[in-house]
Amino acid sequence: MQGISKLRRLVFSSTFIRIASAITTLFGISVFVFLVLRVIPGNTITGAFGIETGALNPQQIAELRHYYGIDQPMVMQYISWMRSFLSGNFGYSFATGRSVFTLTKVALPVTVELAFIGTILGVIMGIAIGMFSARKPGSLRDFGGQLFGLLALAIPGFVLSTAIVTIMANKFHYFPNSLEYMPPWKDPWMNFQQMMFPGLVLGIAVAAPVMRTTRSALLETVDKDFVRTAFGKGVPSRKVQFKHVLRNSLIPIVTMTGIQFGYLLGGAVIVEKIFALPGMGRQVLEAITRREYATVQSSVMVFAIMFVTINILTDLVYRRVDPRIK
Amino acid sequence: MAKKKEVSQRGAVHYYLQSTSGVVGAVLLLFMIIVSICAAMGWLPHNPLDQNIESLLHAPSSKFWFGTDDFGRDVFSRTLDGMRRSLTVSITAVSLAAIVGITLGILGGYLGKWFDMVITRVSDVFFAFPAILLALAIVASLGNAWYETSLAIAIVYTPIFIRVARGPVLSVKEMDYIKVSRILGYSSPRILIKHILPNVFAPIVVQIALSLSWAILTESGLSFLGLGTQPPNASLGLMVSDAQPLAAFAWWTLVFPSLFITIVVVGLNLVGDGLRDALDPARRSS
Numbered sequence: 001m002q003g004i005s006k007l008r009r010l011v012f013s014s015t016f017i018r019i020a021s022a023i024t025t026l027f028g029i030s031v032f033v034f035l036v037l038r039v040i041p042g043n044t045i046t047g048a049f050g051i052e053t054g055a056l057n058p059q060q061i062a063e064l065r066h067y068y069g070i071d072q073p074m075v076m077q078y079i080s081w082m083r084s085f086l087s088g089n090f091g092y093s094f095a096t097g098r099s100v101f102t103l104t105k106v107a108l109p110v111t112v113e114l115a116f117i118g119t120i121l122g123v124i125m126g127i128a129i130g131m132f133s134a135r136k137p138g139s140l141r142d143f144g145g146q147l148f149g150l151l152a153l154a155i156p157g158f159v160l161s162t163a164i165v166t167i168m169a170n171k172f173h174y175f176p177n178s179l180e181y182m183p184p185w186k187d188p189w190m191n192f193q194q195m196m197f198p199g200l201v202l203g204i205a206v207a208a209p210v211m212r213t214t215r216s217a218l219l220e221t222v223d224k225d226f227v228r229t230a231f232g233k234g235v236p237s238r239k240v241q242f243k244h245v246l247r248n249s250l251i252p253i254v255t256m257t258g259i260q261f262g263y264l265l266g267g268a269v270i271v272e273k274i275f276a277l278p279g280m281g282r283q284v285l286e287a288i289t290r291r292e293y294a295t296v297q298s299s300v301m302v303f304a305i306m307f308v309t310i311n312i313l314t315d316l317v318y319r320r321v322d323p324r325i326k
Numbered sequence: 327m328a329k330k331k332e333v334s335q336r337g338a339v340h341y342y343l344q345s346t347s348g349v350v351g352a353v354l355l356l357f358m359i360i361v362s363i364c365a366a367m368g369w370l371p372h373n374p375l376d377q378n379i380e381s382l383l384h385a386p387s388s389k390f391w392f393g394t395d396d397f398g399r400d401v402f403s404r405t406l407d408g409m410r411r412s413l414t415v416s417i418t419a420v421s422l423a424a425i426v427g428i429t430l431g432i433l434g435g436y437l438g439k440w441f442d443m444v445i446t447r448v449s450d451v452f453f454a455f456p457a458i459l460l461a462l463a464i465v466a467s468l469g470n471a472w473y474e475t476s477l478a479i480a481i482v483y484t485p486i487f488i489r490v491a492r493g494p495v496l497s498v499k500e501m502d503y504i505k506v507s508r509i510l511g512y513s514s515p516r517i518l519i520k521h522i523l524p525n526v527f528a529p530i531v532v533q534i535a536l537s538l539s540w541a542i543l544t545e546s547g548l549s550f551l552g553l554g555t556q557p558p559n560a561s562l563g564l565m566v567s568d569a570q571p572l573a574a575f576a577w578w579t580l581v582f583p584s585l586f587i588t589i590v591v592v593g594l595n596l597v598g599d600g601l602r603d604a605l606d607p608a609r610r611s612s
Contacts, residue, residue, distance in 0.1 A: 021450070024447065025447070025450045025451055025454050026454070028447065028448065028450070028451035029451050029454055029455065032451060033463065036463050036464060036467050037463070037467070150592055150595060150596070151588070151592070153539075153591070153592075153595060154539070154587075154588045154589075154591035154592040154595065155584070155587075155588050156543050156546060156547060156550075156563075156566075156584075156587055156588075156591075157547075158546075158547060158550045158563070158566060158567075159566055159580075159584040159587065159588070162566055162569070162570055162573065162580060162584075163573075163580065163584075165570070166570070166573040166574050166580065169574070170574035262456060263456055263457070265456050265459075266455075266456020266457055266458040266459045267456070267458070269456075269458055269459060269462065269551070270458070270547055270550065270551065273551065284459065284462075285462070285551070288462065288463065288466045289466075296463070300455075300459065300463070303455070303456065303459065304454050304455065307454050307455070307456070308454050311454075
């Protein structure tokens with residue numbers, strides 16, 4: 001009994017340390033994004049007025065600077081942004097006249113749905129093809145599987161998306177993404193059609209590293225004594241593959257999936273643009289060109305929080321998969 | 327001592343050449359490098375910027391090997407020139423990232439204490455970012471010139487090199503021969519360069535090949551989004567982006583630049599895998 005409570009305390013404290021370090025990381029990110037944006041030539045005024053900025057007189061510029069809040073010292077700007085971020089309205093987007101939270105509330109589900117579809121498709125494809133490959137290393141099927149992994153790694157998402165859009169729109173006259181975006185709770189069938197291809201593009205990108213990790217992890221586990229024992233005592237081959245080999249190879253696969261989910265959020269920027277999905281990627285991209293500081297900062301923070309959370313979750317999943325990790 | 331080292335080096339090359347995929351990767355990569363050198367020397371059938379109103383959207387022919395685009399520019403020359411630009415940006419970026427990252431990583435691992443803590447914390451911050459988003463923000467703040475894109479990509483990939491270099495240093499530093507060197511009174515720079523650097527060599531070489539492939543993808547992604555190379559200059563990502571409305575009736579505008587990106591990334595990945603197997607004695611048997 002005492003052993004168990006000791007262990008639990010250990011787990012608790014390491015989780016605690018992880019969360020504390022995650023908060024420091026998030027703080028670092030907030031400062032970094034804040035500073036990078038201030039280095040960008042041009043500011044919210046030039047972003048909003050374009051070349052007409054030159055026609056403004058100093059008085060007007062001063063008033064606009066005050067209006068946008070960029071006449072304050074940097075530290076004050078940071079504090080005021082942090083305050084609005086933590087209070088949950090995320091700051092104000094001048095171009096849309098809404099709070100960044102309102103924008104994010106609409107955009108975030110799109111990206112999260114996309115990332116989920118991408119991850120699920122990617123993990124299924126990756127593990128299936130990895131297992132397919134690892135069954136007979138060096139064979140023709142292994143070659144085929146590895147070729148898939150390599151191409152999926154090497155063909156950029158924007159190339160794949162462009163090719164899909166071109167073929168669907170011109171050969172089959174089918175391009176659901178040219179219609180207005182439908183959230184799944186309004187029109188699930190339309191939503192599925194709009195998400196299917198971008199999800200597939202992201203899924204293929206995830207499948208590549210997952211497949212490679214699965215293959216090498218499986219090959220490593222297959223050589224272990226307990227697998228030979230399982231075969232030796234007559235456990236059916238399929239059962240050995242899943243219960244002994246795959247189960248004991250899960251750790252690197254879970255790690256890889258966690259990492260990939262994070263990168264999907266980045267990959268979403270390009271895919272959302274091509275498939276005209278109103279997600280977080282597009283929100284950031286547009287806000288950067290308009291120099292909307294609060295929008296970029298808060299959106300990036302949302303990305304970062306998700307990324308860090310996923311890392312912590314990956315850690316927790318490890319512990320479930322591998323009881324040896326304390 | 328010297329002789330032994332030579333043998334092991336020859337061993338690595340020998341093992342590398344034994345792997346088919348490694349050789350294929352090296353050939354693909356070499357092809358792309360030669361092609362880029364041709365573009366850099368101006369040995370192209372047409373000027374990549376020359377617009378020709380009489381030959382808009384010509385299909386591939388003996389005159390225009392990869393056809394022409396909607397400005398009548400030669401896609402073959404533009405693809406080669408774009409490859410040159412991608413490689414220049416990526417090689418510069420990765421060299422920069424490797425030099426800074428390895429130095430910081432080795433110093434951090436070796437010196438430890440607050441220096442190491444600051445470096446790990448800062449790289450954690452960078453790791454909590456999707457790479458393309460980070461590059462996007464930095465490019466937006468720096469500008470579009472090729473060296474600015476390089477710098478942005480370098481900043482994104484420096485933490486990876488820090489991590490790759492730091493890990494082995496942490497384990498090597500506790501080994502007896504390093505302790506002995508310290509007791510013998512060798513200076514820190516000597517220990518770092520002569521005894522620690524060779525031990526982190528293998529993972530770093532592999533990392534360089536892989537990072538180059540990511541850098542090429544990031545660069546082309548940025549120019550696809552309109553944030554890298556600016557028109558009328560040719561860049562593979564930009565060519566794909568320009569091909570979007572054309573691809574339906576002029577497939578060559580999309581296919582050839584895409585093919586070149588894919589080939590160079592495949593090549594770099596194969597080279598990376600080959601190097602990993604060749605430089606790691608434990609994996610040679612498999």
